[in-house]
Amino acid sequence: MTGPFPLPYNTLVVAGGMAAVGCAAGVVGCLGVLRRRSLAADAASHATLAGVALALAATGRRELPVLLAGGLLTAIGSLVVLVMLRRFTRTREDAATAIVLGVSFGLGITLLSGMTARGIPGSAGLEQFLLGQTAALTAADAMLLGCLSVAAVTLVWVGLKEVVLVAFDAPFAAASGWPVFAIDTALVALLAVMVVVGLPAAGAVLVTALLVIPPSAARQWTDRVATMLVLSGAFGLTAALVGVAISAAVPRLATGPVMVLAAAAIFAASFFLAPKRGVWARWRQQRELQQEWSRAGRDPTQAPTKAAGRSGP
Amino acid sequence: MNILNLLGGLAGMHLWAIATAAVVAAGCAVVGTLLVVRRMSLLGDAISHAVLPGIVVAVLLGGRPGGLWVLVGAVVAALLTVWLTQVLHEGVGMSEDAGAGVVFTTLFALGVVLITLAASRIDLDPSCVLYGILELVPFDTLLLGGVEVPRAFLTAGLVFLCLLGGVTLLWKEFLASAFDPAAAAAAGLPVAGLTTGLLAATALATVAGFEAVGAILVVAMLVVPAAAAELLVHRLHLVMGVAIALGVLGGIVGYLAAWQFNTSAAGMIAVVLGIEYALAVLFAPGHGILARAWAAAGLAWRVACEDRLAVQWRAEEGGERAAEAGVLNRLVCLWLRVSGRIAADGRLLPLGQTEAMLIVRSHRLWEAWLGRHAELPLDHLHPPAEWIEHHLGSEVRRRIAADVGQPAGDPHGRTIPPEG
Numbered sequence: 031m032t033g034p035f036p037l038p039y040n041t042l043v044v045a046g047g048m049a050a051v052g053c054a055a056g057v058v059g060c061l062g063v064l065r066r067r068s069l070a071a072d073a074a075s076h077a078t079l080a081g082v083a084l085a086l087a088a089t090g091r092r093e094l095p096v097l098l099a100g101g102l103l104t105a106i107g108s109l110v111v112l113v114m115l116r117r118f119t120r121t122r123e124d125a126a127t128a129i130v131l132g133v134s135f136g137l138g139i140t141l142l143s144g145m146t147a148r149g150i151p152g153s154a155g156l157e158q159f160l161l162g163q164t165a166a167l168t169a170a171d172a173m174l175l176g177c178l179s180v181a182a183v184t185l186v187w188v189g190l191k192e193v194v195l196v197a198f199d200a201p202f203a204a205a206s207g208w209p210v211f212a213i214d215t216a217l218v219a220l221l222a223v224m225v226v227v228g229l230p231a232a233g234a235v236l237v238t239a240l241l242v243i244p245p246s247a248a249r250q251w252t253d254r255v256a257t258m259l260v261l262s263g264a265f266g267l268t269a270a271l272v273g274v275a276i277s278a279a280v281p282r283l284a285t286g287p288v289m290v291l292a293a294a295a296i297f298a299a300s301f302f303l304a305p306k307r308g309v310w311a312r313w314r315q316q317r318e319l320q321q322e323w324s325r326a327g328r329d330p331t332q333a334p335t336k337a338a339g340r341s342g343p
Numbered sequence: 344m345n346i347l348n349l350l351g352g353l354a355g356m357h358l359w360a361i362a363t364a365a366v367v368a369a370g371c372a373v374v375g376t377l378l379v380v381r382r383m384s385l386l387g388d389a390i391s392h393a394v395l396p397g398i399v400v401a402v403l404l405g406g407r408p409g410g411l412w413v414l415v416g417a418v419v420a421a422l423l424t425v426w427l428t429q430v431l432h433e434g435v436g437m438s439e440d441a442g443a444g445v446v447f448t449t450l451f452a453l454g455v456v457l458i459t460l461a462a463s464r465i466d467l468d469p470s471c472v473l474y475g476i477l478e479l480v481p482f483d484t485l486l487l488g489g490v491e492v493p494r495a496f497l498t499a500g501l502v503f504l505c506l507l508g509g510v511t512l513l514w515k516e517f518l519a520s521a522f523d524p525a526a527a528a529a530a531g532l533p534v535a536g537l538t539t540g541l542l543a544a545t546a547l548a549t550v551a552g553f554e555a556v557g558a559i560l561v562v563a564m565l566v567v568p569a570a571a572a573e574l575l576v577h578r579l580h581l582v583m584g585v586a587i588a589l590g591v592l593g594g595i596v597g598y599l600a601a602w603q604f605n606t607s608a609a610g611m612i613a614v615v616l617g618i619e620y621a622l623a624v625l626f627a628p629g630h631g632i633l634a635r636a637w638a639a640a641g642l643a644w645r646v647a648c649e650d651r652l653a654v655q656w657r658a659e660e661g662g663e664r665a666a667e668a669g670v671l672n673r674l675v676c677l678w679l680r681v682s683g684r685i686a687a688d689g690r691l692l693p694l695g696q697t698e699a700m701l702i703v704r705s706h707r708l709w710e711a712w713l714g715r716h717a718e719l720p721l722d723h724l725h726p727p728a729e730w731i732e733h734h735l736g737s738e739v740r741r742r743i744a745a746d747v748g749q750p751a752g753d754p755h756g757r758t759i760p761p762e763g
Contacts, residue, residue: 069385069440076559118632119624124384125570129620131388132563136613139474139560144606160473161455235392235473235559239448246437246445283459290452297445307435 040169045274047172047179048164048231052240052270052289054179056262057186058224059241060248060255061217064197069124070112070218072238073131075225077108079138079234082159083145092152094171097159098226105222108134138234162233162286164274171230178227185220186259193217194255231270232286239286240266243293250297250304269293356481361598363480363496364612367552368590370503371564372572373510374548375590376583377541379569380521385440386425387565389447390542391549391558393424395454395472398550402465403457414498414550421546422539424450451558475557477598477608495554502551506544510583513537518579556609563613564590571616571623574630589619644675646733649702651675652684653732655691656699660757664689700760701740706732707753707760708743714754715747721754737762 062068078101085100086092108130115126145153158166167175186193195203196213204210221241228237248261273289302309320330378387397420398413406412424446431442458465458472484491510517520527520534528534545565552561572585597612604611625632651665651672658665667676667689679685684695691699709728713719735743740762744750752758 063438063441066438066440068444072388072444115624120574120630121570121624122379122382122384124382125379125566128384128388128562128566129570129617132560132567133613133617133620135559136563136610136617139607139610140601140604140614141610142607143474143610144604147605236448236452238444239452242441242444243448246431246441249437250435280460282462284455287452287455287459290448291456294445294449294452297449301431301435309434 041278043169044164044167044172045271047167047174047176048270048274048285049267050176050179051228051231052244052266052268052273053263054182054266055224055228055237055240055270056244056248056264056266057183057259058220059266060245060259060262061186061193061197062221062241063245063249064255065193065214065217067218067221068238068242069127070109071221071225071241073112073127073134074105074108074222075229075234075237076131077104077134077138078102078226078229079159080104080134080141081107081138082156082229083138083141083153086152086156087141087145087150090151092155094167094230095174097156098229101159101229102222102226104134105225106219109218109222135234158233158284159229160233160235161284162229162231162236162289163277164231164285165278167230175227175230178223182220182224182227183263189213189216190255190259231273232289233284236286236290239290239293240269243290243297244269247293247297247300250300250307265293265296269296357598357602359481359493359496360477360608361595363493363499363555364477364594364598364608365591366496366499366503367548367555368564368568368594368612369587370499370506370548370551371561372568372586372590373503373506373583374541374544375565375569376572376579376586377510377517377521378545379566379573380579380582381524381538381541383541384566384570385443386428386542387545387549388562389424389428389443390421390545391561391565392447393450394420394546394549394553395558396420396450396457397423397546398553399454399457399461399465403461414502414547417550417553418543418546420450421542421549425542471557472553473557473559474607475553475555475560475609477555477612480555499551499555502547506548509540509544513540514580517541521579556612560609560613563616564593567613567616567620568593571620574623574627589616593619647671647675648679649698649733651679652691652695652699653702653706655685655689656696656703659691701737701762702732704760704762705735705740707757708740708747709735710753710755711747711750711759712743724754 059068062071081100081102081104082097083100084104085097088100089096112126112130115121115129116123119126121129142153142156145156155166164172192203192208192213195208196210196217200210200214203213224241225237228240231237232240244262244265245258247265248258251261252258269289269292272292273285276288276292277283277285300308303311305311323332324330375384375387378384394417397416397418401413401416404412406416424443427446428439428442431437431445432439437445455472458468480493480495483494485494485497486492487497516527516532516537519530519532520537524534524538548565549558549561552564556564568586568589569582571589572582576582576585593612593616597615598608600615601608601611623631626634628634654665667673676685676689679695680687682694684692684698686692706728709731710724713724713727714721744762750759
């Protein structure tokens with residue numbers, strides 16, 4: 031209890047780091063949602079567990095950077111397998127995603143529980159990577175994750191034009207001479223990095239939610255990419271802070287699920303209240319339209335039901 | 344004697360666990376086949392996560408794990424997931440994967456939080472939710488006709504029989520809607536109802552496997568055997584049969600391997616299923632990577648042999664002898680000698696002579712045809728002819744010759760050899 035703040039230094043740094051992680055996940059997730067790569071990120075996130083276990087087994091060091099580097103390797107490996115399955119087999123994309131997700135997660139569980147059974151030092155606590163537990167983070171770890179998040183947001187800012195172009199009209203981008211494959215690869219690699227950065231907070235099973243829910247909520251409020259990025263970052267930040275706070279207050283409660291529920295609450299609010307696209311706004315529009323029709327002497331039940339702002343991804 | 348009894352009891356326990364794994368895998372394979380052919384694998388993924396809050400709420404309301412109310416809760420949660428995804432997709436135009444991503448992660452998170460908060464009142468563990476406790480299945484038994492049968496085995500067996508029965512009864516309908524839902528709907532089949540039934544069936548299979556292998560590894564049991572079977576066979580009933588066989592095999596081998604290596608049975612089953620799929624990718628007849636590589640290598644070898652014969656024939660036409668350079672060329676010549684097509688000194692024997700003449704005839708006829716119809720310059724005629732000479736049969740040659748007026752020579756002025 032030092033300094034002017036009512037909380038320990040470590041707690042504050044962890045909260046700050048997680049806020050940065052949540053914000054970056056929201057920003058990077060926007061690109062994933064726009065390019066429809068969310069479920070590939072889900073497969074990659076389930077694959078991180080095997081990498082974390084392998085990193086511990088190979089190095090014997092239970093340090094966060096080492097474990098996360100291992101997770102990143104298997105995440106990227108799973109994405110490569112996904113691309114190869116699509117290229118070389120007749121298995122369709124949805125099944126291929128489910129195969130990579132299920133089998134890589136099974137491998138992670140096998141390694142983890144085999145290592146625990148053999149009493150390999152440090153393996154017992156690795157289960158925190160399943161559902162996330164920020165209470166176990168040190169200030170140095172949180173700072174590392176925060177810095178990586180800031181770097182990810184900077185990257186998005188630098189490459190925004192290219193990614194948006196590819197996300198909205200890949201054939202046009204290719205025809206205009208943009209290296210679509212390279213841009214796509216960079217985007218997916220960034221998603222994989224973000225999955226790994228979010229891993230300690232949300233866990234392998236739920237980290238995708240941080241990449242999907244805030245962008246989907248932000249999408250309800252706006253049709254502009256820049257606004258969506260800012261809103262999504264703010265939503266992700268809020269959800270992360272709420273998750274850290276509540277899971278710290280309630281014993282045994284993992285951070286990941288609480289973060290996801292906070293993000294889901296924001297999404298639900300957006301879904302009902304957003305101007306133009308929200309359920310309430312569209313109900314009001316519909317009623318106004320019906321009143322207009324009845325003033326004009328037409329049957330209000332025949333008024334068109336399609337509300338504005340319905341199209342788009 | 345006591346020790347023998349104990350050993351017998353241990354073996355019995357393992358047998359029950361293996362049997363449970365096999366039955367769960369079989370049920371998942373039945374549903375999974377339909378999910379995979381209808382491109383709904385990701386709904387299987389979503390449902391397997393989303394049944395969790397349904398199960399937890401059912402247990403909190405007094406249902407027993409593995410009992411009827413838990414099944415009902417799981418089916419309700421599954422249908423809720425699909426309905427919410429649909430609302431997000433059609434209502435606000437979200438892409439289906441993002442919509443599913445929002446819904447199933449939220450429901451799963453809700454389930455985990457409920458379990459943690461109600462830990463004192465509920466006999467579920469967050470990690471058991473993720474990867475099951477197949478090893479503990481034999482300890483929760485019911486007395487059935489004097490035999491102690493694990494409850495999980497009974498649930499899974501019952502679910503498997505129901506699923507198999509339902510699919511058999513509605514086979515024609517599922518078959519029609521699996522490959523062309525629009526045509527099936529136009530023909531008057533209740534496609535929407537079938538889809539809802541399939542989703543409920545997925546929830547049943549998931550919840551039956553929940554205790555044994557956990558929520559997420561059920562995804563592997565649903566999708567992997569079916570996807571592997573799809574690579575191996577083509578008719579739907581065969582795909583389903585092979586998927587069931589692969590699932591059961593994965594359950595048995597995975598459990599034994601996990602026992603051997605002292606690790607999680609559920610995880611190992613998923614890994615074994617993944618290995619089965621990888622083997623199918625490599626070795627599937629027809630479309631497997633090795634089969635395709637073998638076919639491509641066979642074609643390349645035939646082309647190399649025929650090219651060598653043609654080169655020798657052209658050389659002899661000009662009174663020379665073709666050189667043998669390069670590893671492939673030497674191998675080809677070795678084979679041609681052994682098979683009696685060329686002599687030891689490289690000259691063509693009668694068999695090689697006949698084959699070489701047909702190749703060169705195809706080549707030069709094609710050049711003549713191109714020169715006549717495609718109006719290509721002379722130096723553009725050779726490359727396409729070099730490629731197609733390996734693929735023309737006698738009937739096609741006869742028609743080409745008739746079409747270009749039975750010429751004696753090609754556009755380069757060289758003689759076209761006769762047809763044998």
